[in-house]
Amino acid sequence: MGVEDVFSLVMHLPIRYIDETVVTPIGEIQMGVLSQIEAEVIRAEIVYKPKKMLVVQVKDASGSLQLRFLHFYPNQMKMFEVGSRIRVLGEARHNLFAFEMIHPQCKLIREGDTLPQSLTPIYSLVAGVGQKIVKDAIDKLFNNFDLKNYLKDLFLPSVYEKLRLPNLYESLKSIHHPKDFKEVSSHEAFTSKAYQRIIFDEFLAQQLSLRSNYLIRRALTAIPFKAKNKLTQIFTDRLEFDLTKAQNKVIQEIKNDLEKNHPMQRLLQGDVGSGKTVVATIAALQVIENGSQVAFMAPTEILAEQHYRKISQWLTPLDIKVAWLTGSQSKKERESALNMTASGEAQIVVGTHALFQEQVTFKKLGLNIIDEQHRFGVEQRLALRKKGELDQVIEPHQLMMSATPIPRTLSMSYFADLDVSVIDELPKGREAIVTKLFSEDRRDEILKRVHEVCHAGAQVYWVCPLIEESEALQLQTAEETYLNMQSHFKDLKVGLVHGRMKSLEKQKVMSDFGKGTIQLLVATTVIEVGVDVPNATLMVIENAERMGLSQLHQLRGRVGRGSLKSTCILLFQKKLSEVARQRLKVIFENTDGFIIAQEDLNIRGPGEFLGVRQSGVPMLRIANLNRDFKLLEEAKTIADQLLENYPEASHLHLKRWLSHANERVKV
Numbered sequence: 001m002g003v004e005d006v007f008s009l010v011m012h013l014p015i016r017y018i019d020e021t022v023v024t025p026i027g028e029i030q031m032g033v034l035s036q037i038e039a040e041v042i043r044a045e046i047v048y049k050p051k052k053m054l055v056v057q058v059k060d061a062s063g064s065l066q067l068r069f070l071h072f073y074p075n076q077m078k079m080f081e082v083g084s085r086i087r088v089l090g091e092a093r094h095n096l097f098a099f100e101m102i103h104p105q106c107k108l109i110r111e112g113d114t115l116p117q118s119l120t121p122i123y124s125l126v127a128g129v130g131q132k133i134v135k136d137a138i139d140k141l142f143n144n145f146d147l148k149n150y151l152k153d154l155f156l157p158s159v160y161e162k163l164r165l166p167n168l169y170e171s172l173k174s175i176h177h178p179k180d181f182k183e184v185s186s187h188e189a190f191t192s193k194a195y196q197r198i199i200f201d202e203f204l205a206q207q208l209s210l211r212s213n214y215l216i217r218r219a220l221t222a223i224p225f226k227a228k229n230k231l232t233q234i235f236t237d238r239l240e241f242d243l244t245k246a247q248n249k250v251i252q253e254i255k256n257d258l259e260k261n262h263p264m265q266r267l268l269q270g271d272v273g274s275g276k277t278v279v280a281t282i283a284a285l286q287v288i289e290n291g292s293q294v295a296f297m298a299p300t301e302i303l304a305e306q307h308y309r310k311i312s313q314w315l316t317p318l319d320i321k322v323a324w325l326t327g328s329q330s331k332k333e334r335e336s337a338l339n340m341t342a343s344g345e346a347q348i349v350v351g352t353h354a355l356f357q358e359q360v361t362f363k364k365l366g367l368n369i370i371d372e373q374h375r376f377g378v379e380q381r382l383a384l385r386k387k388g389e390l391d392q393v394i395e396p397h398q399l400m401m402s403a404t405p406i407p408r409t410l411s412m413s414y415f416a417d418l419d420v421s422v423i424d425e426l427p428k429g430r431e432a433i434v435t436k437l438f439s440e441d442r443r444d445e446i447l448k449r450v451h452e453v454c455h456a457g458a459q460v461y462w463v464c465p466l467i468e469e470s471e472a473l474q475l476q477t478a479e480e481t482y483l484n485m486q487s488h489f490k491d492l493k494v495g496l497v498h499g500r501m502k503s504l505e506k507q508k509v510m511s512d513f514g515k516g517t518i519q520l521l522v523a524t525t526v527i528e529v530g531v532d533v534p535n536a537t538l539m540v541i542e543n544a545e546r547m548g549l550s551q552l553h554q555l556r557g558r559v560g561r562g563s564l565k566s567t568c569i570l571l572f573q574k575k576l577s578e579v580a581r582q583r584l585k586v587i588f589e590n591t592d593g594f595i596i597a598q599e600d601l602n603i604r605g606p607g608e609f610l611g612v613r614q615s616g617v618p619m620l621r622i623a624n625l626n627r628d629f630k631l632l633e634e635a636k637t638i639a640d641q642l643l644e645n646y647p648e649a650s651h652l653h654l655k656r657w658l659s660h661a662n663e664r665v666k667v
Contacts, residue, residue, distance in 0.1 A: 001126050001134075006093040006150060007656060010141055010172055011198075012134065012620070014121030017184045020089060021116055027062030029092045036089045038109065039065065044080035056080045058088065068660050085109040085552065101414060118177045119184060132518040138176055154649040155642065163634060165197040172198070182584055190624070196631065198413035199623040203413070205634035205657030206620065206641075209648050210417035211639045215264070217417075220395045222263035223366055225290040227255050230289065231318055232285050238276070238317070241427060247275055250421040254283045257419065258367070264397040267415055269405055270423030272557025273430065276401045277307065279423065280369045281314060283399055284348055288320060288566075292366025293341070294348040295396075297355050299372045301326055302510070303502060307371065308350040308534065315348065325351035325360065328503040351478070367397045372404075403557070404550045405593040407601050409625040415605065424594075433560040434567045437586050439574055446540055446569055447488060454519040458564065460524045463555055465543030475500055476523070481542075482522040493517060498524040525551065534562030544570035544587075545580035549600040552587045579603060 003009045024035045029515040039058035054069040054076070067088065079086060085569075090104025119661065123134045141147050151169040153160070160167075171194035178184045186192035190199065232276055236243065237473060243251070250268060257264035270276045284294040298304040304326060312322045322335045323346035340346035346364030349355065411420050420549070438446060450460050462485065464478040475498055495518035497509045512518045514533050521536075525547075541558045544552060554558070554571070559565035586599040606625060625632065642650050 001129060006141065006145070006147075009137060010147065010151070010176075012123060012138070013186075015124050015177055016087070016122050016188070017119040017124060017178060019181070020120045021118070023115065024061035026058075026060050026065050029065075031093055032091055034091055036087065036334065037065065038087050041080050041082055041084045041086060043082065044077065054080075058086065061482065064099075066098040066101050067106070068100055069552070070103065079106060079108050087113075105621055118179060119181070121176055121178075136479060142173065142176065153606065155646060159638065159642070163196070163200065163631075164193065166193050168197065168201065170194070175411060177580060180425065185382050188451060190622075190627065195622075199628050200631045200635060201653070202620055202623045202657060203628070203632050205639045205654055207416055207635045208414060208640035208643060208654050209658055210414075212643055212650070212654070214417040215643065217265055217395075218262050220263055221261060222395050222397055223290070223292060224261045225287050225292065225366060225397075226291045227259060227286050231289050231320075232282055234318060235282065235314065236287060238314075243278065244423070244425050244427055246278055246423045246425040247268075250279055250423055251282050253419070253421050254279070255286060258283065258286050258397055264367075264396040264399065265418050266398070267400045267402065267406075267411075267418045267420045268423070269402045269411075269420065271405055271426065272403050272554060273561060274423040274426055276285075276371075276403065277310060280371075280399060280401060281311060284311075284317075284367060287366040287397070288347045290366070292364045293344060293346065293362050294367045294369065295355055295362070295365060296348060296350045296369045297371065298350075298352060300499075301328065301352055301372065302497075302506060304350055304352045305503075305507065305510075310532075311348060311350060317511070320348065321346050323349045325349055325354045327354045327504065328350060337625075365396045367399065370398070370400045403554060403593075405597040405611060406600040407594065409629055409632065410601060410606060413625060413632055415500070416636065416639075429563045431560060431563065431565045433556055434565070435556065435591070436569045437584060437588055438569055438571050439570060441574070443571070446571065449569075450520060450538065450540065451489065451492075453538045454489075457535075459513065459516065459518070459535050460520045461531065461536055461539040461558060462520060463539065463541045464522065464524050465546050478522060478524050485520060485522055492519045494520045494522060496522045525555065532561050533558070535564070536561070537564045537566040537584055539566075539568045540571060541568065542571045543573065545572045545576055545584060547583075549583050549586060549596055549603070552583070553593055553596050556587070567602065 001012065003012055014351060020036055022036065023038050026037055026039065029035045029037070037058075037060065039060045041056060042064070043057040044054065046052065047480070051070075054072045056067040056069075058065055058067060065088075067090075085108075087107045087109055088101065088104045089106075090101035092099060092101050094100075103272060121135065121138075123131060125131065125134065148169045151167075151172065153167050165171075173187070174183065174194040175187055175198075178187060183192065187195055190196075245447060250270075254264070254268070256267060257266055268276055268279060280296070284296070286295050296307060298307055305324075308322065308324045315322055321340065323340045325334070325337045325341070329337070336348070337349070338359060338361075341349050342361045342363060349362070354360070405422075406415065406420075450462070453460055462481065464481050476500050478496060482494060485492075485494045495509045495513055497506055497513075501509075509518065509521070513521045513536075533552055536559050539556065541547070541552065541555055547555075556568040570587065572580070572584060576584070582603055586596060586603075590596050590599070606620070626657075
């Protein structure tokens with residue numbers, strides 16, 4: 001059950017409560033209401049019709065009742081000897097022949113037994129561990145162990161006084177042994193002061209953990225890169241567009257970080273198409289001007305290649321050498337890229353996770369840029385950081401990018417160890433993308449629309465559904481769709497791209513689509529991020545109900561990259577689950593990635609939203625970001641102060657709350 005010590009046992013909180021403090025006469029029991037009776041056994045027998053079961057007849061002064069057990073043990077028969085007095089808890093109902101309770105809880109009454117004085121907690125269990133075992137163990141803690149001293153508050157009372165929160169011992173005592181149903185209902189709504197105290201402590205532990213990692217990193221050494229602005233100026237002058245206000249603000253934040261002698265750890269988030277790559281390139285130039293190297297890593301080959309092409313196009317005219325490293329290169333290409341990286345000839349190295357394999361060495365790595373950082377596991381991100389530690393003392397700066405906007409509640413809690421920059425405006429001249437929902441039976445209308453768009457000189461993406469069970473199945477669907485489209489649109493040039501294609505084939509298709517020689521591109525979700533073709537104005541997503549919100553939003557962002565009006569059509573099957581219906585409604589009504597992300601968080605919860613299973617961040621067990629946001633703000637406000645003024649108590653608080661949490665938060 002995950003209970004390893006006193007603290008995790010006392011933190012195994014009840015999921016609900018039942019009332020065993022009163023006894024109801026049999027004659028006054030209400031149907032379907034949980035009731036407790038005390039009665040005498042008048043008959044008990046095993047019957048075999050229709051199948052084997054135990055039937056027990058009991059009575060009190062007001063009436064009689066039948067108890068029926070479909071599963072029972074031979075030793076249970078001892079409790080039901082005629083004349084025994086038993087206490088029974090269950091829901092009564094009428095069947096054709098009798099007034100009965102099926103499988104109630106039963107307890108033999110002995111001399112001097114009294115009724116419980118408080119409501120009975122019910123705990124979540126695992127196979128082989130019953131309610132009685134858990135309840136007895138927790139009761140033992142309160143009765144036979146110095147729990148008050150064990151749970152003593154670690155910080156001064158002033159930390160909790162402002163919020164008028166009780167101490168930890170009293171809070172847990174009230175949750176395990178509530179006095180009455182009024183107290184219970186506030187516990188069940190998580191609004192009681194007792195629960196507020198526990199939620200606050202849990203948030204505080206998370207903040208202390210992340211902020212202490214932040215401070216540890218602050219104590220590490222990195223090379224400060226003074227902004228020389230020469231290359232940056234040439235680069236920005238050559239751009240065909242003006243940077244937005246938001247981009248300039250973020251560039252300044254990154255520039256300041258890179259000038260410091262401790263490693264930058266910044267998360268750059270911006271909606272689809274907000275221009276994060278330009279910002280990252282300007283950061284890279286500041287490092288390159290100071291004689292160091294930059295690693296630029298992306299999660300998929302298509303995306304890494306897009307970055308490589310774009311960055312080469314931008315930086316080769318400035319005499320900057322860009323190398324390219326990926327898993328599918330030929331041996332010769334790979335060796336050449338490895339040599340350029342090791343000798344320092346390559347000033348910026350772009351690639352997939354091939355970048356952190358052992359044989360990759362940098363001469364002088366100053367900055368890591370990680371795109372779509374949430375797609376990489378903790379170990380992978382750590383491996384890349386280690387590439388900079390040639391003398392084990394100097395750390396590279398790190399800039400992480402995410403096009404999945406992170407709701408404010410999440411960035412305050414799970415990203416409290418990072419500095420966060422947000423690009424919150426889109427480049428000028430972008431038209432909002434129109435989203436339309438079509439059910440499967442209107443397919444012909446869509447095919448007609450595709451034909452019109454291509455004949456008007458624009459281009460179309462047709463995205464095949466994501467099939468969880470297998471990549472092979474997704475591939476098959478994509479290939480079948482491609483053949484169907486080819487036979488349907490004899491006058492159009494149709495292309496196909498998917499994850500299993502050889503790198504060169506993929507390159508060729510994407511480059512033909514970019515040039516406009518392919519008019520209709522059938523693709524799997526590999527085009528989800530980074531593909532940039534301004535002339536593509538229509539996207540059709542099949543089986544859109546199978547996809548998550550952030551993925552739909554990312555895909556939709558592949559159109560509307562130019563100044564032309566663009567449309568995204570979501571094709572869905574008639575039978576929709578409630579969650580799928582919710583998702584489609586959200587994506588239909590919103591184009592702002594931050595609103596979509598917030599809704600996504602509400603639907604899925606933080607664990608799934610972040611892929612926290614692989615992120616190493618301590619998950620919250622009781623606190624809820626949306627419900628308890630005010631307490632999160634309070635914990636965040638006070639965490640740095642406590643680390644500075646009460647380091648010892650902060651350490652003990654962390655040990656108490658996170659002793660079993662994954663300690664890989666440091667990445």
